[in-house]
Amino acid sequence: MNQAVDTVIFDLGNVLIAWDPRRLYRQLIDDEAQLEWFLRDVCNSAWNEQQDAGRSWTEATALLRGKFPEHAELIDAYHLRWEETLVGAMEESVALLAELRARGVRLLALTNWSQETFPIARERFEFLQWFEGIVVSGEERLIKPDPRIYQRLLERYAVDPSKALYIDDSARNVAAAEALGMHGWWFRGADGLRQRLVELALLDSSAREASHG
Numbered sequence: 201m202n203q204a205v206d207t208v209i210f211d212l213g214n215v216l217i218a219w220d221p222r223r224l225y226r227q228l229i230d231d232e233a234q235l236e237w238f239l240r241d242v243c244n245s246a247w248n249e250q251q252d253a254g255r256s257w258t259e260a261t262a263l264l265r266g267k268f269p270e271h272a273e274l275i276d277a278y279h280l281r282w283e284e285t286l287v288g289a290m291e292e293s294v295a296l297l298a299e300l301r302a303r304g305v306r307l308l309a310l311t312n313w314s315q316e317t318f319p320i321a322r323e324r325f326e327f328l329q330w331f332e333g334i335v336v337s338g339e340e341r342l343i344k345p346d347p348r349i350y351q352r353l354l355e356r357y358a359v360d361p362s363k364a365l366y367i368d369d370s371a372r373n374v375a376a377a378e379a380l381g382m383h384g385w386w387f388r389g390a391d392g393l394r395q396r397l398v399e400l401a402l403l404d405s406s407a408r409e410a411s412h413g
Contacts, residue, residue: 205383205400207359208300210331211344211368212311215387216294217325218287221248221278228274242268243278251314254341282317286324292390294327299403301330309334310353310366312343333357344368345376354380365400367393 213219221239229235242264251260257279264275278285300307309331313321315338322328335353342349354361366377367385374384385396397403 205363205365205402207306207308207364208397208402209308209310209353209359209364209366209377209382210297211366211370211373211387212309212321212328212334213313214290214369215367216290216297216327217321218290219285220287221285223287224277224281224284225274227284228277238271238274242271243275248278249312249343251316252312252337253343254315254338257314257316279317283320283324286321289325289327290390293387293393296390296394296397296403297327297330300397303403305402307331308353308357308359310344310350311335312337314338344370344373347376347380350377350380350382365396365402 210216221243222235225235225239229238247260247264251257261275261279265272268275297307307330309328311318311334313336315336318336318338328334333353333356335349335356337343337349340349340352342352344350350366353359354364361381365383365385366374367387368374368377369387371386374386378384383400385393387393394403398405
């Protein structure tokens, strides 16, 4: 039978913190089709992921300015106005985090995030201080779903994977955690996550505190 889960490992982006570059670029590009083209073919997710893997924003923006010089200002905005891509805290998920914290559950985080922009989030969102530790891909120069970054967290914080629940909005990242022996949960909303936490006896079914630290 499964051992009791005593550690919960959260992804951050779009689990606890809503993030969307459209929030910024709708201020800069009036035409919706042009906006989608820009985020698909210029500042796209594959390009952004390299900053999560440790590439500097200076290098990243210079690379794109060389390819798309006519869009230099828009490219620079991705970094210079990056804070405007943060939509805000996902309050229902943060409430679950607060409940887990109140019950003394061990809390860790594993996030694909640039080491240059993560300090902005750390300063803005007080609940990030609730974690015993946060492994940031840009600092490690490894990104999920590479199993090595999960192993780094498990080893650094002496986590028994069979007693850990890993939560992520990416199914492939959840699968990578499960392959290492962790319980996994593909996040698609706070209600489903609450139900799973109750099933694992991490939360009481009647507990619905909405406390925030």
